[in-house]
Amino acid sequence: MTATLEVSGLSKTYGSGEQAVHAVRDVSFATEPGEFVAIVGPSGSGKTTLLAMIGGLLTPTHGSIRVRGRDIAHLRGRQQAEYRRRSVGYVFQANNLLPFLTARENLMVVNAIGRGSRRAASARARQLLEELGLASRAGALATQLSGGEKQRVAIGRALMNNPELVLVDEPTASLDSQRGRQVVESLISEVKGRDKLGIMVTHDMEMALLADRILEMHDGELHQRARGA
């Protein structure tokens, strides 16, 4: 079976000379379709940098990132934007909603940028808001939402265009643990149900244990974490 994602010898160095920070060092791993992977590790260990490279937001210093066999590591400009728009759903640590739009409109914005029928997008937005427990908040402005609600809207937005890769950076930061668990479970069922790949950075071990596999970052290096460790 072709792995959805194959990362090989991936490194990122910020700056140069004495100021150089080796944020990600020679990271390699591969995943299978339908896999949901958690990445844990201390602050500053390179988790966000790794995710941003996989998501086409940051160009690696070295290495390759193959998505269905295609190396996306060194795409530039329009091709990189196209990869992000078509293949990647990204939930940032700061959830970046448009404050002057409602929850529902924040999802619909993805459709305005992409192509596809408005009716299909509207149905998809309704379904996602429902799944994420936001049906009753669909018409609330982003500024009126709680931290946890904003984060759920951001997750819904990331799933709108049905991306192959769902990348989530510390989603549960402002969710209480029961709600956080539900949200992660709906993310996992989305990934499994459609043979996508999910990668979630989290500091919450309870959430990480919901994943198929836990990878651990330390000083830019990635290690497989043994179950029960």
Ligand SMILES: Nc1ncnc2c1ncn2[C@@H]1O[C@H](COP(=O)(O)OP(=O)(O)O)[C@@H](O)[C@H]1O
């Ligand atoms: N734009 C940047 N310029 C310079 N150093 C950076 C930049 N972004 C992150 N770093 C450094 O890279 C390392 C990894 O950061 P990051 O990927 O954000 O880690 P994590 O998400 O695990 O907290 C840290 O030492 C951080 O200070």
Ligand SMILES: [Mg+2]
């Ligand atoms: Mg981070």
